[in-house]
Amino acid sequence: MRDVLTPGQMLAVQARLQPDRIGARDLERAMTFRQWNARACRLANALLGLGLGKGERVAVLAYNCIEWLEIYAAMAKAGLVAVPINFRLVGQEVRYILEDAEVSALILQDELAATIEEIRADLPVSDSRVVWFGATPCPAGFSAYEDLIARAREDEPGIAVDPADPWMLMYTSGTTGKPKGAIRSHRGAAMLSLITEIELGIHRRDSALLVMPMCHANSLYFFGAFSYCGGVTSVYSRKSFDPEHCVRALAEGGASFTSLVPTHYAMMLGLSREAKARHDLTRITRLMISSAPARPDTKRAVMEFFPNSGLYELYGATEVGWATMLHPPEQFTKLGSVGRECVGSAPIRLLDESGREVPDGEAGELFCSNPYLFDGYWKLPEKTREAFRGEYCTVGDMARRDADGFIHLVDRKSNMIISGGENIYPSEVEALLGGHPAVHDVAVVGLPDETWGERVHAVIVPRDGASVTEAEILGWCKDRLAGFKRPRTVSFLEDAAMPRTATGKTLHRKLKERLVRGEG
CATH class of the missing domain: 3.40.50.980 (Rossmann fold)
Known part of the structure; x- marks a missing residue:
């Protein structure tokens, strides 16, 4: 065959x-x-x-x-x-x-x-x-x-x-x-290329502008899909992201698709009204948002900025490819979800520490199975065994499934904060703090605490021109989060000082190490 x-x-x-x-x-x-x-x-x-x-x-x-x-x-x-x-x-x-x-x-x-x-x-x-x-x-x-x-x-x-x-x-x-x-x-x-073509409905008449680093799985996987179906693959060849330049490249380059992280979209949305009006974005028909949690207000603003484009969101990883995808019709009804399993995938399993599937609504470690899983970690057989349960694979992310079968990411298992015996997922606290009008970005980590084991600490990047204090942030949380989830301390950083990966993910581990050393 x-x-x-x-x-x-x-x-x-x-x-x-x-x-x-x-x-x-x-x-x-x-x-x-x-x-x-x-x-x-x-x-x-x-x-x-x-x-x-x-x-x-x-x-x-x-x-x-x-x-x-x-x-x-x-x-x-x-x-x-x-x-x-x-x-x-x-x-x-x-x-x-x-x-x-x-x-x-x-x-x-x-x-x-x-x-x-x-x-x-x-x-x-x-x-x-x-x-x-x-x-x-x-x-x-x-x-x-x-x-x-x-x-x-x-x-x-x-x-x-x-x-x-x-x-x-x-x-x-x-x-x-x-x-x-x-x-x-x-x-x-x-196989990942073929599934991507099915999920996004792309064909040889489409053109992708790949903005994220070509050394990263996101751009590599979309490159594969567009070259496999005979579409045009365009590389955004700049050392750093310039929001107005990127908007111009999308408008003038004939692209019908691009994939960006929430930070990229937020930077483009922050352009002046005059800068936005200079560019015709009507040829963009598909947008992907991924690699980090996207705030609902950001997604709504993106859909307004790109009037003819469907907005997709995916959850995936280098090891597993795409695990889930949220399609345009579901953006308003399932805000906060990363969608359901991609075509060709087995049902996602959410498991507790004992390997039992958790009920809907409860957090479990996410395991997926599809035709394009990775083959293992190089020279690390033990880590490979830890990642697999039969034909299912995990990268350590925690998630919940709702009654309609949609997946909601909770956090990385390794980022989970345990305070006073309670499990706290930073992404939940970050989503709440991200709604404060003075907050541009936020990262939540657990810091050592003699009484509670760990305490919840928030690192805030204020919006340009905004002024906010620790007391204001703590007050904002008071009626919006359960007491054990609320930050006990807050610090502030400039955006450039927040440690990130090349794709905009916050490096919680590095941030925590710096804070423990008293450096931020």
Whole structure:
């Protein structure tokens, strides 16, 4: 029986079916499907020509750019395993991933050379296998990306890639400890692409603007879906997010879809009335909001700002892909939910500490089962066993199911605060505090307390120009939260000082560590 086509094979199909149609681009450059496939083949052959063999890991450190689309496709064609690295990491964090993944090569953008220079003496990759690209000349000893492509063959590499083979080794954001490498296969990528196409109703006439980092699962998974169906994949190639620039890119670039985190949407909504009025956003038909809880007022404002777009919300993770999705007709009736299981998924199970399913309305650890789960954690068999119960997988998130079967996230199990024997979920307290008119952002953590074990502490980022005190925040909670859930102490931060992942998730663990050390 014929298996699914791998992502590398699917790009070759698109190059045959629509060779002269633009398939990949960033804000400066564009490639037809034929050009994209040809450059991916050349790069695949060049990497194999450096002595790399099927299954070896190749790390990639770069800002968002069109090269990511070539690199991911080349890895798929060559049977190599891509190890995307977050460009926000410092040298020692990058070194940990390079060593843990046992990489054989590194593809490096010139603008991030300083990160590698920090660890140059201990770099676990020979100079000739550091592939350099960008505007500045390639350093002596390194291999120049464009030179490799120019010299390599354009035909398909001829490597026998099985759909079960690994394509990605994706390191988790490390919100709860050291990053773990999640192994994802070609088959899993293909199945997730197909399910995404069904859930969103996308087709080859659609175009995606991928704003989130290409080293992150969100952009990678949507890239897979759009390239698999023959749509246009556009990369938002900027080092940092500029809300007005992004609105202009959406309006002028012909995109019909984008996926953003709540922080991105909030920044765009904060633009002046004049700035908003300058751009025609009527061609956007689908929007995704994910990776962090979205406030109801934010979602309502987004739907008003993008008048012709349906708003989707998903819950997922690097390990599990998409677990649930909330569709546009459900946004007003199920605000606060992340939807129900995606097509092709088994019913979600919410389990207590003993492994028993909890009744509707009660919080349990969320386990999901679908055709695109990851294959396990790299070199961590114990952690892999902990993540799975049979065919079901968890990343440690807590959730409730309502009477209609919709899932409501509660919090990460590891973020849960236990105060006086009571379980407190920070996201519930954060949602309440987020409704205060002076609060722009909030994070809630548990701090050591001699009497209660832990006390609830709120860290507030005030809105621009707003003034708010600890007493006001505590008073706001008094009639809105049960006593054991209410913050006992409050501190204030500027937005830039809040520790976050590349996708806007608050790093509660790092924030808590700083507070315990008396640093914030």
